[in-house]
Amino acid sequence: MANEKAFVNLDNARLDEQRAVMNIIVEDGVCPFCPEYLARYHKKPILREGEFWILTDNQWPYEHTKNHLLAITKNHVEAIDELSPEAYAELMEHFRWAIKERNITGGGIAMRFGEPEKSGGTVRHLHAQLIEPDIESPDYEPVRVKIGKSKK
Numbered sequence: 001m002a003n004e005k006a007f008v009n010l011d012n013a014r015l016d017e018q019r020a021v022m023n024i025i026v027e028d029g030v031c032p033f034c035p036e037y038l039a040r041y042h043k044k045p046i047l048r049e050g051e052f053w054i055l056t057d058n059q060w061p062y063e064h065t066k067n068h069l070l071a072i073t074k075n076h077v078e079a080i081d082e083l084s085p086e087a088y089a090e091l092m093e094h095f096r097w098a099i100k101e102r103n104i105t106g107g108g109i110a111m112r113f114g115e116p117e118k119s120g121g122t123v124r125h126l127h128a129q130l131i132e133p134d135i136e137s138p139d140y141e142p143v144r145v146k147i148g149k150s151k152k
């Protein structure tokens with residue numbers, strides 16, 4: 001995809017099914033995380049909705065995760081400095097809720113931003129991830145969040 005302002009970056013897609021949906025999104029020419037389009041492509045239930053964020057499960061969780069939640073900004077935002085302190089406070093409140101609700105005893109938070117070549121993200125619309133590894137899965141490997149594009 002040559003258009004550097006595309007809403008999604010297929011180079012960063014991880015799974016065939018994800019890539020297929022991303023192809024449709026590219027054809028539709030819309031942002032899949034904007035509220036008016038989210039339900040069209042995202043089939044997981046919305047767990048919570050605040051003033052600034054919605055909280056949901058990742059449709060394509062990373063391998064070896066027990067929980068992989070996404071908090072998605074309700075406005076189309078791509079840079080972390082576009083958010084207010086109140087928005088960050090609400091983000092942490094959503095994650096605190098999820099940690100308690102799912103009894104998450106450890107894991108990590110990631111938020112990539114900006115140019116997809118540097119973020120390694122598939123969708124430009126700002127989102128944060130809460131990840132709990134599944135250390136008891138039989139073929140367990142540590143969960144790695146890729147930041148930056150893959151080497152060709």
Ligand SMILES: [Zn+2]
Binds near residue numbers: 031034076
């Ligand atoms: Zn958007």
